[in-house]
Amino acid sequence: MRGASFFKSTAVRLAIIYISLFVVSYLGANVIAYQMVLNYLDNRLNSNVMERYREIETAYGTRGPTGAVNMINSHGPAIREQETIYTLRNPDGDLLAGNAAIDGVPNGFSTLQPKDQHENATPYKLFRGRLGENDLVVGISYGDTDQLARIVLVSFGWTTAIVFAVGIGGAAVLTYRMRRRIFTLSQTAHAIGHGELSRRLPVSSRMDEIDVLSSEVNVALTRLEASVTALKQVTTDIAHDLKTPIGRTFLVLDDALQAETVDDVKNAVEVALGELRSIADTFDALLRIAQIESRSRTAHFGMVDLNALVRDIFEIHEAIASDEGYSLRFREAETNCHLSGDPDLVSQMLVNLLANAMRHTPAGSTIVLEVARRADLIYLTVSDNGPGIPEEERVRVFDRFYRLEKSRTTTGSGLGLSLVKAIADLHRATVALYDSAPGLTVAVAFPSVEIWP
Numbered sequence: 001m002r003g004a005s006f007f008k009s010t011a012v013r014l015a016i017i018y019i020s021l022f023v024v025s026y027l028g029a030n031v032i033a034y035q036m037v038l039n040y041l042d043n044r045l046n047s048n049v050m051e052r053y054r055e056i057e058t059a060y061g062t063r064g065p066t067g068a069v070n071m072i073n074s075h076g077p078a079i080r081e082q083e084t085i086y087t088l089r090n091p092d093g094d095l096l097a098g099n100a101a102i103d104g105v106p107n108g109f110s111t112l113q114p115k116d117q118h119e120n121a122t123p124y125k126l127f128r129g130r131l132g133e134n135d136l137v138v139g140i141s142y143g144d145t146d147q148l149a150r151i152v153l154v155s156f157g158w159t160t161a162i163v164f165a166v167g168i169g170g171a172a173v174l175t176y177r178m179r180r181r182i183f184t185l186s187q188t189a190h191a192i193g194h195g196e197l198s199r200r201l202p203v204s205s206r207m208d209e210i211d212v213l214s215s216e217v218n219v220a221l222t223r224l225e226a227s228v229t230a231l232k233q234v235t236t237d238i239a240h241d242l243k244t245p246i247g248r249t250f251l252v253l254d255d256a257l258q259a260e261t262v263d264d265v266k267n268a269v270e271v272a273l274g275e276l277r278s279i280a281d282t283f284d285a286l287l288r289i290a291q292i293e294s295r296s297r298t299a300h301f302g303m304v305d306l307n308a309l310v311r312d313i314f315e316i317h318e319a320i321a322s323d324e325g326y327s328l329r330f331r332e333a334e335t336n337c338h339l340s341g342d343p344d345l346v347s348q349m350l351v352n353l354l355a356n357a358m359r360h361t362p363a364g365s366t367i368v369l370e371v372a373r374r375a376d377l378i379y380l381t382v383s384d385n386g387p388g389i390p391e392e393e394r395v396r397v398f399d400r401f402y403r404l405e406k407s408r409t410t411t412g413s414g415l416g417l418s419l420v421k422a423i424a425d426l427h428r429a430t431v432a433l434y435d436s437a438p439g440l441t442v443a444v445a446f447p448s449v450e451i452w453p
Contacts, residue, residue, distance in 0.1 A: 057136075429446045
């Protein structure tokens with residue numbers, strides 16, 4: 001940014017374009033206004049000439065040639081270049097009165113140019129008309145008119161210069177501020193591009209277009225930072241979670257190499273296969289979550305009767321839960337509970353919630369599956385009366401590989417609730433955790449098929 005040419009700056013080029021357009025428009029407006037002023041001054045001069053002519057014409061009509069001569073003589077001696085000039089001639093061409101002897105003037109209005117007399121003469125607006133058989137020429141100097149026109153022209157020139165100077169100065173100030181602002185944004189973006197994802201673009205209180213764009217970029221950066229942080233955490237968690245089973249697999253296989261009987265080798269290999277199967281299940285769960293989050297699993301969406309689906313899963317797992325010492329119950333909704341979704345994924349969600357409840361509650365606990373409809377939302381809840389989850393931990397349990405049991409000695413990969421959250425997001429559902437006092441309630445709220453877009 002520092003090395004960029006000043007005139008290559010977008011702000012500078014826009015400022016120059018706008019100033020040029022404004023100055024050209026202003027000059028055009030001034031030219032039109034100047035012409036209007038000149039027309040007004042010329043019309044006013046014509047009116048003044050006709051006023052003088054009418055005065056003499058009235059005197060002629062009242063007292064004849066003598067009245068006209070007296071009116072002309074009353075305006076002063078015949079001095080050239082004074083404001084008003086007169087020429088009154090008889091039919092023979094003899095000068096009867098006036099302060100100028102002007103010949104060759106056409107009838108009506110005309111202009112007496114300086115070149116027609118001598119070098120420093122003042123132009124005059126003339127009018128020639130008949131007074132009976134006599135000929136009268138009246139003229140008024142352009143001096144006042146030209147002076148006013150010069151004042152108007154100079155005023156327009158100065159205002160144009162001032163407007164141009166103020167425009168250039170304002171453009172320079174705005175350009176400097178804009179370049180400084182863009183430079184700050186570029187520095188921040190450069191730092192972000194080199195790994196400082198915690199940096200954010202500055203946003204002023206004006207909330208102009210750049211601030212709005214910066215705000216949107218900051219939102220994207222926040223999500224990107226969260227994604228990168230989650231990716232780093234997932235990488236660390238994968239390494240931590242796989243280190244133990246891989247280490248155990250090495251130890252078991254090493255023992256198998258030292259075994260003296262086929263049965264010992266077979267047992268060791270079976271244990272090793274179990275550890276490898278656990279690792280494969282972890283990667284399979286990660287792959288399923290990635291596929292669901294990429295929304296590539298919507299091809300099998302259709303109408304799902306949540307009552308029937310939950311009833312089938314309840315019937316399958318009721319005996320299993322009973323054998324392990326749990327009491328599994330099901331409360332079916334009395335109304336129609338159809339939603340749009342993938343039945344296999346919804347089943348996987350419920351199985352994960354059920355397995356999670358059985359894994360983290362002691363034998364003898366009661367687990368309740370419930371389907372209910374409230375307004376346009378269909379709720380699937382799994383409740384237990386076990387130890388529950390502390391309130392401060394409820395937000396993090398949906399993170400991948402997160403476990404409440406920090407020693408990580410219990411079974412499971414820590415991906416069960418992450419898969420539940422991914423499936424809920426794919427179905428535009430929300431997942432919430434509530435305290436059952438005692439125990440925990442997991443509530444998934446699906447949009448009904450009637451409001452599905």
